[in-house]
Amino acid sequence: MILPHSRNHPNTQGKNGLDLLVYIHMGLLSTKKLTIVKNAQGQPGDIGDGLAVPGCQEVMQLSNPRINKTFEALFALEDIREIYRQSLPAGLTEAEEQALKQKLAEVRGYLDEIENPGGQNYTSKIGSLDVRTREEEYINIHPIQAAGRLTPAARKAIIAYGDGYSTCDFCRKPFRLDKITRPGIQDFHEELAKWLNADQARVIPGARRGFQAVVSALVEKGDSVIVSALAHYTEFLAVEQAGGVIKEVPKNEKNVVTADATAQKIEDVKQKTGAFPKLLMIDHFDYQFANEHDVYGIAKVAKQYGIPFLYNGAYTVGIAPVDAKKIGADFVVGSGHKSMASVAPSGVLAVSDEYAPKVLRTTQLAGDVTNRKFGIKEVENLGCTLMGGTLLSMMASFPAVKERSLHWDEEVRKSNYFLEQFKRVQGSHVMSWWPRKHTLTRVDTTGSYNQVAEIHKRRGFFFSEELAERGIIGEFAGATKTWKLNTYSLTWDQTKYLGEAFLDIARKYDLPIN
Numbered sequence: 344m345i346l347p348h349s350r351n352h353p354n355t356q357g358k359n360g361l362d363l364l365v366y367i368h369m370g371l372l373s374t375k376k377l378t379i380v381k382n383a384q385g386q387p388g389d390i391g392d393g394l395a396v397p398g399c400q401e402v403m404q405l406s407n408p409r410i411n412k413t414f415e416a417l418f419a420l421e422d423i424r425e426i427y428r429q430s431l432p433a434g435l436t437e438a439e440e441q442a443l444k445q446k447l448a449e450v451r452g453y454l455d456e457i458e459n460p461g462g463q464n465y466t467s468k469i470g471s472l473d474v475r476t477r478e479e480e481y482i483n484i485h486p487i488q489a490a491g492r493l494t495p496a497a498r499k500a501i502i503a504y505g506d507g508y509s510t511c512d513f514c515r516k517p518f519r520l521d522k523i524t525r526p527g528i529q530d531f532h533e534e535l536a537k538w539l540n541a542d543q544a545r546v547i548p549g550a551r552r553g554f555q556a557v558v559s560a561l562v563e564k565g566d567s568v569i570v571s572a573l574a575h576y577t578e579f580l581a582v583e584q585a586g587g588v589i590k591e592v593p594k595n596e597k598n599v600v601t602a603d604a605t606a607q608k609i610e611d612v613k614q615k616t617g618a619f620p621k622l623l624m625i626d627h628f629d630y631q632f633a634n635e636h637d638v639y640g641i642a643k644v645a646k647q648y649g650i651p652f653l654y655n656g657a658y659t660v661g662i663a664p665v666d667a668k669k670i671g672a673d674f675v676v677g678s679g680h681k682s683m684a685s686v687a688p689s690g691v692l693a694v695s696d697e698y699a700p701k702v703l704r705t706t707q708l709a710g711d712v713t714n715r716k717f718g719i720k721e722v723e724n725l726g727c728t729l730m731g732g733t734l735l736s737m738m739a740s741f742p743a744v745k746e747r748s749l750h751w752d753e754e755v756r757k758s759n760y761f762l763e764q765f766k767r768v769q770g771s772h773v774m775s776w777w778p779r780k781h782t783l784t785r786v787d788t789t790g791s792y793n794q795v796a797e798i799h800k801r802r803g804f805f806f807s808e809e810l811a812e813r814g815i816i817g818e819f820a821g822a823t824k825t826w827k828l829n830t831y832s833l834t835w836d837q838t839k840y841l842g843e844a845f846l847d848i849a850r851k852y853d854l855p856i857n
């Protein structure tokens with residue numbers, strides 16, 4: 344077992360007494376967690392299993408050596424790439440050839456170490472940045488990270504297209520992102536629209552920018568906009584920026600927003616303000632419970648009143664089938680980094696032909712001195728939107744994203760399977776609609792794991808630590824009352840392992856299991 348040596352490492356001291364978790368991997372999968380405890384001066388003193396680290400101030404994070412070596416090999420290959428970037432087109436100089444050979448030897452060394460792990464096993468760094476190995480080393484149940492994890496194709500795309508304006512190599516007249524044919528960005532826009540069964544689509548830097556574009560085009564100062572009582576804060580901000588007024592449809596006792604409640608709210612707004620709302624924005628699945636709201640019924644109501652309807656698909660577009668025409672949505676907004684396996688910030692805004700002239704209007708201004716005009720740049724999108732790795736990651740993930748959306752039912756089945764196990768621990772409850780129709784779920788463990796936290800010296804952190812010890816992360820650290828988790832994209836084996844891990848922790852602390 345190798346003890347880490349002292350090193351300046353800003354992230355090694357936690358806020359809550361657990362100063363550092365050190366994972367020493369013994370073999371491929373088994374991990375042993377060691378805890379460094381602060382002494383009276385606030386210095387790390389001894390390690391939880393009795394090993395003293397005299398004078399140890401900061402310790403490197405130890406991790407799975409094979410994963411670390413994989414990163415080291417990737418980084419060394421990047422260094423090789425840099426040799427080419429610094430060379431003349433004529434070819435490498437002798438010194439560059441030498442540097443290349445050295446790096447190749449390094450890569451071979453790393454490959455050998457991946458095959459036969461051993462030796463140094465600390466996580467490497469990128470300058471002062473830690474390497475992020477959470478997705479490789481753990482089962483991550485973080486509520487908002489699950490469906491934004493990149494596909495291998497997206498990871499390769501950002502290696503190749505990470506440079507700033509990498510989309511612009513072959514940008515030709517009329518100089519607009521969605522018209523670029525190499526790489527096939529124009530085709531991608533058409534495919535996006537077709538996939539969502541919408542008339543037009545644009546890529547945008549996050550769902551929030553979709554709300555902003557639509558609200559900015561349709562809402563004037565003092566206009567009312569209807570959202571749900573479970574709406575995301577970014578919808579509020581988009582309305583606030585335009586000077587609009589938010590009107591919320593109340594949720595019912597099951598935390599669901601209905602078409603009837605929406606119709607009632609429209610009437611109330613008309614009665615109180617004298618005018619109908621200018622826009623209706625409803626989340627298909629909300630971020631608090633991930634309950635399904637009656638977007639089909641609500642779209643019908645919107646049509647009856649002639650109010651444009653924005654369907655917020657941040658928690659559907661990219662994981663479940665979405666059909667704008669079937670829903671009756673004038674706008675569909677999706678989030679690339681939340682649900683389309685893409686780099687942040689990315690997303691999609693689909694627009695019906697009816698509203699395209701307003702929301703996708705092109706610039707009309709001319710400079711008073713130069714008389715310059717800017718052709719077909721779209722005002723609400725501020726011209727081009729995703730100009731590099733973000734867009735290419737979306738495009739690279741798209742075939743997999745389309746395919747996986749067809750298997751949403753299976754994802755929901757896994758989610759329900761896990762939660763069945765989770766609920767077996769007495770006092771553990773699902774607060775979201777049951778049975779689940781989504782993989783994101785709000786749970787309540789006040790009557791189970793929180794009972795342990797009440798008397799445990801680590802308080803709520805005992806639970807995070809027990810989970811981490813079993814290779815599970817992503818719950819809100821320290822929370823043992825109400826919190827959220829997401830099982831999206833876990834394999835069946837991982838789903839079963841997850842369920843067993845929750846039961847195992849319950850057994851360890853003598854919590855009754857049904």
Ligand SMILES: Cc1ncc(COP(=O)(O)O)c(C=O)c1O
Nearest residue numbers: 549550551575577626630657678
């Ligand atoms: C329901 C909902 N809508 C919108 C957003 C904002 O998405 P983005 O980060 O893509 O702007 C979120 C983000 O958490 C969300 O949960």
